[in-house]
Amino acid sequence: MPNGSVEVTTICEDVENSQFTIQSATAKSAMPEAVKPGTSQHRSLPRIKILGTGGTIASKGASSSATADYQVDLPIQDLLDAIPDISGICEVEYEQLCNVDSKNINENLLIKIYKGIVRSLQSFDGIVITHGTDTLSETAFFVESTIDSGEVPIVFVGSMRPSTSVSADGPMNLYQAICIASDSKSRGRGVLVSLNDQISAGYYITKTNANSLDSFNVRQGYLGNFVNNEIHYYYPPTKPQGCHKFKLKLEDKRGSVANESTVKSLTKFPKVCILYGHQSITAGLLELVNEKYEGVVVATMGAGSMPDGVNAFCLNMKIPVIYSKRSMDGMIPIANLPKDKEGSHCNVIASGYLNPEKSRILLQLCLAENYSLNEVRRVFNGVYGG
Numbered sequence: 001m002p003n004g005s006v007e008v009t010t011i012c013e014d015v016e017n018s019q020f021t022i023q024s025a026t027a028k029s030a031m032p033e034a035v036k037p038g039t040s041q042h043r044s045l046p047r048i049k050i051l052g053t054g055g056t057i058a059s060k061g062a063s064s065s066a067t068a069d070y071q072v073d074l075p076i077q078d079l080l081d082a083i084p085d086i087s088g089i090c091e092v093e094y095e096q097l098c099n100v101d102s103k104n105i106n107e108n109l110l111i112k113i114y115k116g117i118v119r120s121l122q123s124f125d126g127i128v129i130t131h132g133t134d135t136l137s138e139t140a141f142f143v144e145s146t147i148d149s150g151e152v153p154i155v156f157v158g159s160m161r162p163s164t165s166v167s168a169d170g171p172m173n174l175y176q177a178i179c180i181a182s183d184s185k186s187r188g189r190g191v192l193v194s195l196n197d198q199i200s201a202g203y204y205i206t207k208t209n210a211n212s213l214d215s216f217n218v219r220q221g222y223l224g225n226f227v228n229n230e231i232h233y234y235y236p237p238t239k240p241q242g243c244h245k246f247k248l249k250l251e252d253k254r255g256s257v258a259n260e261s262t263v264k265s266l267t268k269f270p271k272v273c274i275l276y277g278h279q280s281i282t283a284g285l286l287e288l289v290n291e292k293y294e295g296v297v298v299a300t301m302g303a304g305s306m307p308d309g310v311n312a313f314c315l316n317m318k319i320p321v322i323y324s325k326r327s328m329d330g331m332i333p334i335a336n337l338p339k340d341k342e343g344s345h346c347n348v349i350a351s352g353y354l355n356p357e358k359s360r361i362l363l364q365l366c367l368a369e370n371y372s373l374n375e376v377r378r379v380f381n382g383v384y385g386g
């Protein structure tokens with residue numbers, strides 16, 4: 001079959017009940033057959049790149065019972081020294097992009113992670129990114145929104161306990177992430193998150209528990225499970241529906257990839273903040289935001305509820321206002337947005353299924369592209385907002 005041509009292949013051996021997928025012959029041959037994790041067969045091994053950014057997975061606590069007040073400072077080699085043998089699963093290379101608690105991931109580090117991934121996509125079969133869990137869902141959303149990795153798995157991984165604690169979850173999470181990134185079944189699924197035996201969609205995943213091992217949760221986000229060296233996906237490969245892709249303008253005037261110093265000027269992220277709704281909230285803070293920011297996300301009560309006075313102020317704001325939600329689950333329907341006398345929602349836009357922190361990143365990317373208000377609405381309509 002000529003290279004690049006499309007063929008229909010089954011996803012599983014059972015032809016009678018199998019799902020069919022369309023893929024080009026080259027895509028299939030691009031990933032060497034993965035080895036069953038935990039076995040010793042030696043076939044051609046996938047090449048995996050690990051990009052380290054820090055987080056609890058790379059931290060040390062004061063004692064084996066301490067799970068708070070830890071320091072982030074372990075290099076990736078130390079993390080790899082603590083996991084089961086992967087020599088039969090893949091060939092690994094790694095790069096330490098930074099080593100911070102994810103509270104300190106800022107726009108420059110987001111761009112550094114973006115560039116590290118784009119560079120690695122050219123020559124690796126899978127990418128693993130170690131990252132703090134506190135803001136992992138934001139970085140994963142940003143990556144899914146700005147990089148089309150094609151068939152190459154991008155797997156984020158973190159941990160809830162420091163490396164020094166008894167029953168630390170980091171080593172098994174990292175081992176699973178490497179196996180997931182090495183497995184051909186992970187191809188064509190976009191950005192994935194590996195934590196606590198679950199395989200989730202980076203686009204939708206969110207941190208729902210500040211402390212426990214099963215910290216990440218979300219209805220749209222579970223794609224599979226890792227059990228006893230087996231990777232079980234629940235669906236055939238697919239990517240988040242309605243995810244709008246942005247091409248970051250990192251090239252400088254000469255068309256080459258901008259270096260660190262120019263990246264900041266070329267991709268200065270628009271200023272967008274998040275306001276948390278609460279009883280008795282007034283428009284005071286929004287007045288400040290209206291003058292100092294380019295956009296705002298409001299974490300509304302319920303499914304878009306805000307006091308009448310705040311709604312009235314938002315309808316007169318000159319910047320885009322995204323109505324998102326305080327609650328972890330659910331969505332903001334357009335029908336719940338405030339309207340003016342003519343029935344217009346003015347600058348107010350519903351976030352659909354996106355939580356406030358993901359809505360903020362999506363609005364920043366829209367504003368960086370100088371999207372009109374209607375174009376911003378169309379982007380949020382991809383996740384049933386708008």
Ligand SMILES: NC(=O)C[C@H](N)C(=O)O
Nearest residue numbers: 055056101102132133134
């Ligand atoms: N579990 C973690 O990784 C939390 C840590 N504070 C971080 O986000 O870097």
